Amino acid sequence: MGHCRNCEVYRQGGLELLERAVPADYLHAWTELIAKGKEAESSATTSYVVFRVGQSWLALRTVVLGEVAPRGVIRSLPHRSSDVLLGLTAVRGELHLCVSLHSLIGDGVLDPSAPTVRFLLVRDHNGDWVFPVDEVDGIHDVVDAAVEPLPATLAHVSAVYTRGIAQCGDRPVGLIDERLVFSALGRRIA
Amino acid sequence: MSDLGSYSMWELFRGEVESQMQVLTDGLLAIERGAEPQAHLAATMRAAHSIKGAARIVQLQDAVRLAHAMEDCLVAAQETELVLNAAGIDVLLTAGDVLAGLSSVEEASVPQWAEAHNTTIDELITRLGLVRAGNWQGSSHEAALRPEPPVPPASAPVQSLEVVPTSAETGVTSKPATDTAPGAVGAESQATPARREETQDRALRVSAQTLNRLMGLAGEAVVQCRWFEPFGEALIALKRRQQEIIELLDMLQTRLDQTDGDRADWLATAKTKLETLRQTTVERHGELETFAMRSSGLSERLYREVVGTRMRPFGDGVAGFPRLVRDVARQLGKQVTLDILGRETPIDREVLDRLEAPLNHMIRNSLDHGLEAPEERVGAGKPPHGTIRIEARHRAGLFVLTLSDDGRGVDTERLRAKVVERGLATAEMATDFSEAELIEFLFLPGFSTAGKVSDISGRGVGLDVVQEMAKSVGGMARLTSRLGKGTALSLELPLTLSVVRTLVAEIGGEPFAFPLTRIAKTVAVPATDLISIEGQQYFRLDEERIGVVPAYEVLGIPRTQVWGETIPVILLGDRSARYGLAVDRFLGEHDMVVRPLDQRLGKARDISAAAVMDDGSPILIMDVEDLIRSVESELKEGRLRGLRRVDIATVKRRRILVVDDSITVREVERTLLKNRGYEVDVAVDGMDGWNALRSGQYDLAVSDVDMPRMTGIELVSRMKADPRLKSVPVMIVSYKDREEDRLRGLEAGADRYMTKSSFHDDTLLAAVHELIGPPV
Numbered sequence: 029m030g031h032c033r034n035c036e037v038y039r040q041g042g043l044e045l046l047e048r049a050v051p052a053d054y055l056h057a058w059t060e061l062i063a064k065g066k067e068a069e070s071s072a073t074t075s076y077v078v079f080r081v082g083q084s085w086l087a088l089r090t091v092v093l094g095e096v097a098p099r100g101v102i103r104s105l106p107h108r109s110s111d112v113l114l115g116l117t118a119v120r121g122e123l124h125l126c127v128s129l130h131s132l133i134g135d136g137v138l139d140p141s142a143p144t145v146r147f148l149l150v151r152d153h154n155g156d157w158v159f160p161v162d163e164v165d166g167i168h169d170v171v172d173a174a175v176e177p178l179p180a181t182l183a184h185v186s187a188v189y190t191r192g193i194a195q196c197g198d199r200p201v202g203l204i205d206e207r208l209v210f211s212a213l214g215r216r217i218a
Numbered sequence: 219m220s221d222l223g224s225y226s227m228w229e230l231f232r233g234e235v236e237s238q239m240q241v242l243t244d245g246l247l248a249i250e251r252g253a254e255p256q257a258h259l260a261a262t263m264r265a266a267h268s269i270k271g272a273a274r275i276v277q278l279q280d281a282v283r284l285a286h287a288m289e290d291c292l293v294a295a296q297e298t299e300l301v302l303n304a305a306g307i308d309v310l311l312t313a314g315d316v317l318a319g320l321s322s323v324e325e326a327s328v329p330q331w332a333e334a335h336n337t338t339i340d341e342l343i344t345r346l347g348l349v350r351a352g353n354w355q356g357s358s359h360e361a362a363l364r365p366e367p368p369v370p371p372a373s374a375p376v377q378s379l380e381v382v383p384t385s386a387e388t389g390v391t392s393k394p395a396t397d398t399a400p401g402a403v404g405a406e407s408q409a410t411p412a413r414r415e416e417t418q419d420r421a422l423r424v425s426a427q428t429l430n431r432l433m434g435l436a437g438e439a440v441v442q443c444r445w446f447e448p449f450g451e452a453l454i455a456l457k458r459r460q461q462e463i464i465e466l467l468d469m470l471q472t473r474l475d476q477t478d479g480d481r482a483d484w485l486a487t488a489k490t491k492l493e494t495l496r497q498t499t500v501e502r503h504g505e506l507e508t509f510a511m512r513s514s515g516l517s518e519r520l521y522r523e524v525v526g527t528r529m530r531p532f533g534d535g536v537a538g539f540p541r542l543v544r545d546v547a548r549q550l551g552k553q554v555t556l557d558i559l560g561r562e563t564p565i566d567r568e569v570l571d572r573l574e575a576p577l578n579h580m581i582r583n584s585l586d587h588g589l590e591a592p593e594e595r596v597g598a599g600k601p602p603h604g605t606i607r608i609e610a611r612h613r614a615g616l617f618v619l620t621l622s623d624d625g626r627g628v629d630t631e632r633l634r635a636k637v638v639e640r641g642l643a644t645a646e647m648a649t650d651f652s653e654a655e656l657i658e659f660l661f662l663p664g665f666s667t668a669g670k671v672s673d674i675s676g677r678g679v680g681l682d683v684v685q686e687m688a689k690s691v692g693g694m695a696r697l698t699s700r701l702g703k704g705t706a707l708s709l710e711l712p713l714t715l716s717v718v719r720t721l722v723a724e725i726g727g728e729p730f731a732f733p734l735t736r737i738a739k740t741v742a743v744p745a746t747d748l749i750s751i752e753g754q755q756y757f758r759l760d761e762e763r764i765g766v767v768p769a770y771e772v773l774g775i776p777r778t779q780v781w782g783e784t785i786p787v788i789l790l791g792d793r794s795a796r797y798g799l800a801v802d803r804f805l806g807e808h809d810m811v812v813r814p815l816d817q818r819l820g821k822a823r824d825i826s827a828a829a830v831m832d833d834g835s836p837i838l839i840m841d842v843e844d845l846i847r848s849v850e851s852e853l854k855e856g857r858l859r860g861l862r863r864v865d866i867a868t869v870k871r872r873r874i875l876v877v878d879d880s881i882t883v884r885e886v887e888r889t890l891l892k893n894r895g896y897e898v899d900v901a902v903d904g905m906d907g908w909n910a911l912r913s914g915q916y917d918l919a920v921s922d923v924d925m926p927r928m929t930g931i932e933l934v935s936r937m938k939a940d941p942r943l944k945s946v947p948v949m950i951v952s953y954k955d956r957e958e959d960r961l962r963g964l965e966a967g968a969d970r971y972m973t974k975s976s977f978h979d980d981t982l983l984a985a986v987h988e989l990i991g992p993p994v
Binding site: 100101102103104105106107108115116117118120121122123124125141143154155214217218 | 430431433434435436437438439441728773774775813815816817818819820822823824825828830834835836837838975976977
């Protein structure tokens with residue numbers, strides 16, 4: 029049977045709760061927590077999907093990710109397909125342009141026989157893009173403040189699509205600036 | 219939901235005015251024709267009232283005032299003795315036009331519009347007041363008040379389509395259009411106001427993108443359902459294996475019976491349990507089949523419904539014509555009735571949209587030139603009022619539209635003279651032309667028989683525009699006429715543009731779809747029938763010489779195979795210039811749901827659209843006109859060469875036997891090798907393979923390892939032990955990629971050991987090439 033809020037038993041319980049002995053490490057725990065507070069302030073994170081293109085491990089913001097799809101059939105367009113524009117592919121019954129990030133960033137070629145190959149569908153406000161990647165690692169939260177700048181060798185190259193490097197799990201990953209990639213793709217297929 | 223949310227109040231106002239205007243116009247015209255006024259008055263009054271309400275929400279005082287004056291007028295007609303005459307209806311219609319004009323203005327330019335139309339609106343309100351008082355007899359300068367022809371209000375920011383939920387069934391089966399009884403004024407007046415309103419209410423706005431996405435998902439649902447079939451087969455295989463074990467246990471049981479009671483018991487228990495298991499498998503399989511049937515039925519229905527949303531009743535596209543006929547006839551002093559039959563006939567919204575302009579031309583033509591003035595008609599023994607009839611129906615999978623009038627018809631003798639006068643034929647030639655041939659001339663651009671060019675018709679645009687439109691959607695137009703009796707134009711159009719029947723052909727190893735309406739025919743040309751002139755090949759077909767060009771060259775894609783004794787050819791073009799496009803092979807006829815190409819691609823040469831095939835893979839739909847242009851320009855520049863010797867295999871090809879118990883693997887290997895040009899036979903297991911090898915001549919055997927009856931290893935060992943077969947190279951292709959598996963295969967005598975991942979690249983083909991050389 030429960031006790032109503034006004035009865036003696038309830039009151040007694042409340043008093044006991046408030047006046048209970050402080051645990052031994054109570055003060056210490058709070059000291060720790062408050063001391064850490066300042067660090068925790070800058071812990072805003074961004075979610076990224078991490079994948080491999082050729083030798084490079086790259087990441088796109090998860091908000092632009094539409095779908096990770098199994099490898100599909102690509103139909104090249106006569107007179108039109110280039111190293112960047114692979115052709116058309118269907119994801120969930122919808123047709124999309126299929127492009128090669130390998131060619132765009134200039135890192136190797138897709139190994140089509142690898143069982144890890146996936147198609148990434150990303151959403152651009154002008155239309156969607158699908159591109160094959162060699163491997164998908166998964167979704168990682170990256171602490172914004174922990175993003176490191178590009179190495180000097182890369183920072184001076186004009187066609188760079190990464191805006192920084194972050195540690196995802198045990199490997200460093202290039203964070204892609206999707207706007208740069210989308211606009212470059214738009215130019216390259218026209 | 220987001221669809222509606224993204225429309226501004228202004229958009230909603232526009233939508234309201236658009237639909238209410240239709241009710242208003244229909245009602246007013248019906249009243250003018252003398253149809254039972256009360257019902258129509260009530261409907262038109264409600265329409266004016268709704269417009270007033272909508273205008274108030276977007277705070278357009280001018281529109282509110284105008285709508286209010288219209289409403290007053292209609293209320294007066296309803297409640298008092300006031301009879302609306304043609305002049306009064308003119309004012310009401312003009313007021314309606316002003317409101318319709320407002321609804322096509324962009325929101326930002328509304329203030330300018332209001333300023334520009336201020337005086338017009340005031341004048342109209344005054345006149346409406348006079349009409350209400352029964353004091354209006356018309357004005358000589360009525361036209362001055364009439365706003366510019368209403369601009370089609372299609373400038374909505376989101377490309378939106380109106381979806382009327384017609385069932386897919388009516389989209390396919392042809393519905394007799396004659397369920398609206400023909401009659402002089404009957405057809406028009408039968409569309410009661412209540413009925414109209416109901417149709418209007420059922421229309422929803424859905425963005426084209428949403429509709430495309432729905433179509434994609436529905437298509438995907440159909441594709442996904444196909445997974446059930448192989449899974450069901452796998453269950454059957456499982457059942458068969460269980461049966462095999464039961465049989466083994468039976469055998470074991472006969473041996474054990476006499477010797478050991480205990481073991482026999484265990485065995486009996488094991489057998490019973492296995493029986494139960496088998497029974498369960500059978501039941502599950504049955505359940506799966508039922509479920510698969512249900513869900514594929516459902517997803518196919520869903521798909522048909524979604525495709526069907528592109529259909530609209532024909533009536534939606536002709537709603538403006540009664541008004542057009544009325545206004546023009548009044549202007550010309552003619553009496554004309556418009557009959558519209560088959561309003562419910564479903565037709566693709568895109569075809570419907572494209573029909574409007576040419577039909578408009580043709581109706582104006584009929585009114586101006588086809589139909590005579592009342593006195594002339596009476597003189598010719600016809601009733602004073604002429605009739606224009608628009609009839610829509612489905613016939614043999616086509617949408618057939620007939621526009622006919624009972625006017626004076628085409629004077630073929632005058633036409634004959636005109637043809638000669640224009641220098642289109644000599645006088646002698648012209649005398650030989652039949653009536654039908656003469657009428658063909660009317661379809662020439664700029665050819666008009668009209669004596670004078672009026673602002674209504676006769677600018678030489680008309681039939682050629684109609685012809686152009688019909689051709690652009692893969693249909694045809696025909697004109698028939700009887701002098702003194704009338705003219706009839708009939709259009710045969712595809713029911714829908716969203717589903718096209720295509721021939722799928724393989725070119726350069728990839729499938730391409732050719733719309734059936736755009737290809738003349740297909741022929742399998744024996745290689746020996748090809749005649750060569752200056753490097754170009756042609757063949758004879760019914761006295762005609764047809765040049766053959768390889769499709770892969772026109773499309774600029776690599777050649778992946780050689781032709782055998784016959785060459786599959788698709789004939790393109792018309793009688794003046796025909797080309798034979800040599801393809802790898804025909805894959806059959808398929809219905810394709812057309813999806814537009816991504817706009818970012820711009821115009822893709824030779825390609826008009828794309829589609830998703832039954833297996834979920836994409837396919838390109840050819841733009842045949844473009845393709846013909848490609849062939850012509852390539853030929854002109856000498857870039858295109860005909861079929862070369864190397865394209866056609868004359869030597870006996872190398873034969874390969876593929877042995878595998880999985881049908882998928884077998885087919886992949888067979889297609890891979892066949893596309894390369896090898897001749898390929900298949901065997902379903904080691905034993906089957908062994909028999910085939912002993913009876914046939916093979917240059918290479920490609921075998922799996924794990925197979926029933928005889929394994930690949932055993933097959934290789936037997937071959938290497940056979941004096942006649944030991945020289946035939948063998949390749950093992952297996953899923954097993956461990957080093958010991960490899961060694962086991964090579965020790966048995968295999969020349970190569972490959973894993974099945976080699977299908978995905980050139981490794982398999984390269985190895986075949988290494989072992990036995992090219993196909994020929």
